[in-house]
Amino acid sequence: MPLRYLTAGESHGPALCAIAEGFPAGLAVDFDAVNRDLRRRQKGYGRGGRMKIETDEAQFLSGIRGAVTTGSPIALLVWNKDHENWKELVSPYARGGRKFTQVRPGHADLAGVQKYGLDDARDVLERASARGTATVVALGALARQLLARFGVTVSSRVVAIGEELRRSGVPPTAAQRAAIEASDVHTDDEAAAALWRGIIDREKARGSAIGGAFEVYAEGLPAGLGSYVHPDRRLDGRLAGALCAIQAIRAAEIGEGTRVDLPGDRFQDPIRYGAEQGFYRETNRAGGLEGGVTNGAPVVVRGFMKPIPTMMTPLPSVDIATREPVSAKYERSDVCAVPAAAVVGEAVVAWVLADALLEKFGGDTVGDVAAALEAYAARLR
Numbered sequence: 128m129p130l131r132y133l134t135a136g137e138s139h140g141p142a143l144c145a146i147a148e149g150f151p152a153g154l155a156v157d158f159d160a161v162n163r164d165l166r167r168r169q170k171g172y173g174r175g176g177r178m179k180i181e182t183d184e185a186q187f188l189s190g191i192r193g194a195v196t197t198g199s200p201i202a203l204l205v206w207n208k209d210h211e212n213w214k215e216l217v218s219p220y221a222r223g224g225r226k227f228t229q230v231r232p233g234h235a236d237l238a239g240v241q242k243y244g245l246d247d248a249r250d251v252l253e254r255a256s257a258r259g260t261a262t263v264v265a266l267g268a269l270a271r272q273l274l275a276r277f278g279v280t281v282s283s284r285v286v287a288i289g290e291e292l293r294r295s296g297v298p299p300t301a302a303q304r305a306a307i308e309a310s311d312v313h314t315d316d317e318a319a320a321a322l323w324r325g326i327i328d329r330e331k332a333r334g335s336a337i338g339g340a341f342e343v344y345a346e347g348l349p350a351g352l353g354s355y356v357h358p359d360r361r362l363d364g365r366l367a368g369a370l371c372a373i374q375a376i377r378a379a380e381i382g383e384g385t386r387v388d389l390p391g392d393r394f395q396d397p398i399r400y401g402a403e404q405g406f407y408r409e410t411n412r413a414g415g416l417e418g419g420v421t422n423g424a425p426v427v428v429r430g431f432m433k434p435i436p437t438m439m440t441p442l443p444s445v446d447i448a449t450r451e452p453v454s455a456k457y458e459r460s461d462v463c464a465v466p467a468a469a470v471v472g473e474a475v476v477a478w479v480l481a482d483a484l485l486e487k488f489g490g491d492t493v494g495d496v497a498a499a500l501e502a503y504a505a506r507l508r
């Protein structure tokens with residue numbers, strides 16, 4: 128059974144919800160760790176007023192008993208505190224107020240009203256909003272806990288905000304992870320942090336916005352997850368698809384994939400063998416993936432985020448009701464959300480990798496998965 132989920136909920140509706148299926152029975156769930164991930168997603172220099180209103184927590188409704196998964200579907204809720212302020216406008220039981228017709232470039236506003244035959248872009252933006260990434264992070268937190276049970280760690284760091292990429296390609300150590308967690312721009316590089324804060328301040332003062340990039344790492348994966356046999360089973364494509372499906376992520380890179388300047392002899396990772404470590408590489412330009420299959424090295428992927436499209440100094444647009452030129456609507460917005468996007472990136476990577484792990488070693492209980500994984504590890508030895 129593959130891992131799968133559905134979510135529902137609007138940005139300013141009563142709550143966001145999700146149902147996940149496919150988690151094996153017997154996984155001990157750390158609820159505090161789920162909420163820690165939700166809090167990490169809310170942080171970041173450059174976020175707007177909304178994050179001062181919300182304190183996200185996941186409320187689990189089913190599929191977990193006494194903090195242990197039962198194998199049944201897991202349902203969860205994340206409440207929108209801000210709903211109280213929007214009740215008259217977006218409640219399922221009341222609808223009023225002015226229509227949102229000054230559609231914003233860079234958002235789903237215009238294409239959404241065209242697609243669904245709507246006359247109020249509010250109906251589009253409420254669902255298209257990245258507010259929904261709160262549920263994705265809660266689900267990712269469960270996937271991360273499943274992976275951790277089998278020795279896999281998922282982490283991330285921001286590698287650019289408004290300037291050139293500072294590639295690392297190497298997962299942070301525990302000390303670096305703590306520094307990243309404490310940083311308001313999600314990095315252990317203090318010089319970069321100072322520069323990025325200045326760039327965010329500059330763009331905020333201009334009434335504009337700024338994007339950037341982050342790296343996500345997964346360490347401890349066995350070789351052999353995913354497959355080369357069909358495009359939709361390749362893990363590189365599944366990871367890139369998951370990253371690009373996050374709001375505002377416009378590109379993904381696997382390992383050093385965009386290094387078109389490197390010739391072949393400096394790009395591929397030579398194979399070595401040692402009695403202790405087995406097969407290994409001294410470099411990891413492949414980002415842990417060859418042929419769409421994990422090769423045992425850390426998985427390293429990057430997500431590239433465009434600048435936030437809602438801006439205090441709005442771009443020209445057209446009012447969908449009057450067809451007259453207008454400025455795009457501005458209510459409130461983040462100026463930069465790259466640190467938050469990195470946390471969402473961790474969540475989607477954890478989800479794809481947990482799914483790939485269960486695909487290969489799946490069973491109905493955590494013990495079944497552990498036994499299959501151990502038998503496989505013994506075969507590789």
Ligand SMILES: Cc1cc2nc3c(=O)[nH]c(=O)nc-3n(C[C@H](O)[C@H](O)[C@H](O)COP(=O)(O)O)c2cc1C
Pocket residue numbers: 175233234235255256257260373374375376433435436437438459460461462464467468471
């Ligand atoms: C964590 C996070 C926070 C975001 N915050 C905002 C925001 O405050 N204002 C905004 O206009 N867009 C924000 N976005 C981006 C939009 O949701 C996104 O650009 C829009 O839905 C259009 O989707 P697309 O950029 O993928 O085409 C955010 C994205 C993420 C990942």
Ligand SMILES: C=C(O[C@@H]1CC(C(=O)O)=C[C@@H](OP(=O)(O)O)[C@H]1O)C(=O)O
Pocket residue numbers: 138175176177178181255256257258260261374458459460461
């Ligand atoms: C609410 C979140 O992000 C939101 C994503 C978002 C957008 O258009 O995507 C717009 C902003 O919301 P609002 O219009 O309420 O200010 C962000 O704050 C969140 O991350 O939890």
